[in-house]
Amino acid sequence: MRPVGGLHRARLRWARLLMVGLGAALLCGGCGSGNANFVWGRTPALTPDGKTLYFCQNLSSPTDRLTTTVSVLDTGWIFTANADGTNAVQLTPRGLGPDFFPTVSPDGTRLAFISLSNKEFDVWISALDGTARQQVTYDLAVETMPHWRPNGAQIVFVSSRSGNANIWLINSDGTGLQPVTATASDQAGPAYSPDGTQIAYVTNQDRSNWDLWVMNADGSNQRQLTRKNDSNSTISDGGPAWSPDGKTIAFERWTGTWNVYTISAGSTTNNPVQLTNGTKWHSGEPTFTPDGTAIDYTSSESGWWQIWQMKPDGTLQHQLTGQH
Helix, strand or coil: CCCCCHHHHHHHHHHHHHHHHCHHHCCCCCCCCCCCCCCCCEEEEECCCCCEEEEEEECCCCCCCCCCCCCCCCCEEEEEEECCCCCCEECCCCCCCCEEEEEECCCCCEEEEEECCCCCCEEEEEECCCCCCEECCCCCCCEEEEEECCCCCEEEEEECCCCCCEEEEEECCCCCCEECCCCCCCEEEEEECCCCCEEEEEEEEECCEEEEEEEECCCCCCEECCCCCCCCCCCEEEEEEECCCCCEEEEEEECCCEEEEEEECCCCCCCCEECCCCCCCCEEEEEECCCCCCEEEEECCCCCCEEEEECCCCCCCEECCCCC
16 A cells, blocks of 8 residues: 555545445454465355355454454455355455455356455456456546446446545446446445346435435436434444345444344335344345345354345344354
8 A cells, every 4th residue: 555645545534434334344353464264254245046155255363353343454355155155265366456345247257346456446357266357447546335237237336536435337348437426425335226227325415324225227316215313313324235026125234233124125114124133243234145035144143254144034044154
């Protein structure tokens, strides 16, 4: 990283804003030396056939058990495993990265992710086996939270290049960069609906609370799904993910700990359903399995961050990674 100057401080400020404001960054520890024999996971992503799991392992060691510390620099390598968590294999070559926020293309052939390979937070893509790495964005700004458009030709992501955190769109070959939002507030966590017509995201435009919103894919018709009735509320929402049928959005909510919730994508009642109930641990970063029968998510319930799975109604919660 460059010496800490004004630009660098600004970049870290926006990165920390995205990370602290959202559960997508709740998963961290100290910046230790790492341990290749200790596999833990966060930010789960699945291939379209539901057979392969991708996730991120950070650089911390098992002794770094600071489960309430958030650090944007506490990132690491991308791993892959069978959908049940078995046979975990590291994809990110040592000496490259750190890489994080993996997301699989709709046709199941490519991986988009954020990398610091060139000392900047940029969007990259690779083959599913981690080869053929290609940089997509080139900017001093912080780029984070990529998500494929269902057509497979474009990637939506969050960038601070406009001065605050807004949602941008780019072709997977690096052309066609364009903003989706251009507001004075901050946006994060964009996720396309299965049909590609809408984007779920979170923003702090309502009284500086992070709430769940939905808009058309072109940024129009922005509407609020969750709202904090208490003007002094410190509750924050993040990490939205659509169900395959497009009817439900899973997300994470901070109320002193992070937990997973769902809400109807067409909700007008601001009435989310809580699925996890951790009071001494965190759960977040949900993603539906392609067949819609389960939700993969990250939890520290067993003492350190691992990928877990549950039914969409919150039942049958069980740990996937770190058990084999």
